[in-house]
Amino acid sequence: MKMRAKFFSLFFRINVFAVLIVVCLFVTMEIFHTVNSEKRYLNTLSSYFISDITYSLFMFEESLKNAFSDVDFQYLIADDEIVNSKTKSELKKKISSFGSYFPYAEVFQVKYVQNPVFSYRTENVSIVDLDISYSGRVLVFHDNKLYLVRSYKPNEDIEVLFLFNLNRFVSDFFTNHVLDENRGIMFSFGNIKVFSFKTGTEAMTKRSFIFSDESIVYGVKVSSVVPIDVVYKSIRPIVIFGTAILCFLLLAIFILSRQLSKKLSMSFETVLKEIQKRKGMDFEEIESLERYEDELKWLVNYYNEISREYDNYIKETDRIVQEKTAVVCEQNAFLKEISTIDSLTGLHNRRYFDENFPKEFNIARREGFYVNFAIIDIDDFKNINDKYGHLCGDACLTALATIIRKCFQRTSDEFERFGGEEFTIYNVSRDSEDFLKYLNFFREEVAKVKVKCEAYDCCPVEVSFTVSIGAVSFIPKYSDTFERVISKADANLYIAKNTGKNKVVLQI
Numbered sequence: 001m002k003m004r005a006k007f008f009s010l011f012f013r014i015n016v017f018a019v020l021i022v023v024c025l026f027v028t029m030e031i032f033h034t035v036n037s038e039k040r041y042l043n044t045l046s047s048y049f050i051s052d053i054t055y056s057l058f059m060f061e062e063s064l065k066n067a068f069s070d071v072d073f074q075y076l077i078a079d080d081e082i083v084n085s086k087t088k089s090e091l092k093k094k095i096s097s098f099g100s101y102f103p104y105a106e107v108f109q110v111k112y113v114q115n116p117v118f119s120y121r122t123e124n125v126s127i128v129d130l131d132i133s134y135s136g137r138v139l140v141f142h143d144n145k146l147y148l149v150r151s152y153k154p155n156e157d158i159e160v161l162f163l164f165n166l167n168r169f170v171s172d173f174f175t176n177h178v179l180d181e182n183r184g185i186m187f188s189f190g191n192i193k194v195f196s197f198k199t200g201t202e203a204m205t206k207r208s209f210i211f212s213d214e215s216i217v218y219g220v221k222v223s224s225v226v227p228i229d230v231v232y233k234s235i236r237p238i239v240i241f242g243t244a245i246l247c248f249l250l251l252a253i254f255i256l257s258r259q260l261s262k263k264l265s266m267s268f269e270t271v272l273k274e275i276q277k278r279k280g281m282d283f284e285e286i287e288s289l290e291r292y293e294d295e296l297k298w299l300v301n302y303y304n305e306i307s308r309e310y311d312n313y314i315k316e317t318d319r320i321v322q323e324k325t326a327v328v329c330e331q332n333a334f335l336k337e338i339s340t341i342d343s344l345t346g347l348h349n350r351r352y353f354d355e356n357f358p359k360e361f362n363i364a365r366r367e368g369f370y371v372n373f374a375i376i377d378i379d380d381f382k383n384i385n386d387k388y389g390h391l392c393g394d395a396c397l398t399a400l401a402t403i404i405r406k407c408f409q410r411t412s413d414e415f416e417r418f419g420g421e422e423f424t425i426y427n428v429s430r431d432s433e434d435f436l437k438y439l440n441f442f443r444e445e446v447a448k449v450k451v452k453c454e455a456y457d458c459c460p461v462e463v464s465f466t467v468s469i470g471a472v473s474f475i476p477k478y479s480d481t482f483e484r485v486i487s488k489a490d491a492n493l494y495i496a497k498n499t500g501k502n503k504v505v506l507q508i
Helices: 002-067 073-077 081-098 166-178 228-277 287-339 350-367 381-388 390-407 435-448 482-498
Strands: 105-112 115-121 139-142 145-152 158-165 184-189 192-196 209-211 215-217 220-227 370-378 414-419 422-429 451-454 460-463 467-474 504-506
Touching (some): 002 158, 002 215, 002 228, 073 081, 073 105, 073 115, 073 158, 081 115, 145 166, 158 166, 166 184, 166 192, 209 228, 220 228, 350 370, 350 414, 350 482, 370 381, 370 435, 381 390, 390 414, 390 435, 390 451, 435 467, 435 504, 467 482
Antiparallel strands (some): 105 115, 105 158, 139 145, 145 158, 184 192, 184 220, 209 220, 215 220, 370 422, 370 467
């Protein structure tokens, strides 16, 4: 019986430990999944809110600028009271007209050389002090209302400011779009942190929240938030369910452990009974004992045999996996290579350019090397396609690629088909090179070539063409970017195209 109790204790502990781990992992993963889902939802909500408020402010500010475009703000500081009053009346009238379709801008202020000369608040608000100067401020929080300060300057001396009611915007946002009273928006600027919900605004709160990723809108950090207790309410059923499952499994483990320990100890109990039968008799060898001992030896031998087969299987599997991995790596390298090659010209394609040129540019900027970069475009390529057909156009592209390889053979030269009939050539060098000389030589070589191909009517023709080139050659500064290099070369190409074509324009 002691053996059975030991087996029972061992099996019960092992299974209870395993079940606890599984149930805890299950509950933990569910909690983690719930929190992550909530955070993803908050990120989506934050993105939607930022898009909404950014668009609303942009449209209002544009409307405000258009409405005030014909207002002469200098009249606000005029000594003539009639002109002054008329200008203020005109401003109030224009501001009042905004209230019907944009009620969030509640306070307007016009400043002349940092001094308020006009202040007006709509009928929606009465708590904001009109005598305070709001210039230089981003957020205004007063009487549980949060305002965003926005401004624009019609000229150097005049500044127009307005206060945007964030409370009201958040309330309308959750009322009209999200329909959610539990979640809200946190606005943070410096030491100011304000939580705005559909039901109201809180500046100081003891509640804990889950936050979305922070975004910055007009200098203010914005995050979507949800109280942790709201999330815990959704997690509570999972915890209860996990607890119920745990209790059920513990009961099942108790029953199964008893049955299993009984079966495993049965052979030992059988031997014990054989010994008890011989009590008081002369000691005799028990044949059944030898039989049980042989079974144990057979079990060990059988296990060792399985272990050896398993080791061999693992080694063979590792060998196969290594072979397959090598084949896959080789195929991946081949696929990567062909994915960066233009099938028509055999040159590297735009994808290779997008990966390689930023690296080369960064090296030049870090080491103080020269960046020589050019964009090549076939002149009147559309006319070639229209007149001779696309096959002749393809032949011209292939011929141009051949000339590029012939003229730019240094190991530092890189060239790609940039797109359509455009190609790029660039290199990074320690010393200044006569890049313009090489490009003109290349341009002249192109003009000499006659491409043989078949036109639409299958008649053989010889097509000649020229190229225009926009180029740059300079040592980039730390503030320069590779996009600026491309943009400048493209601008030079535009100049070459519009000043006669078949030329090279190289300007810094």
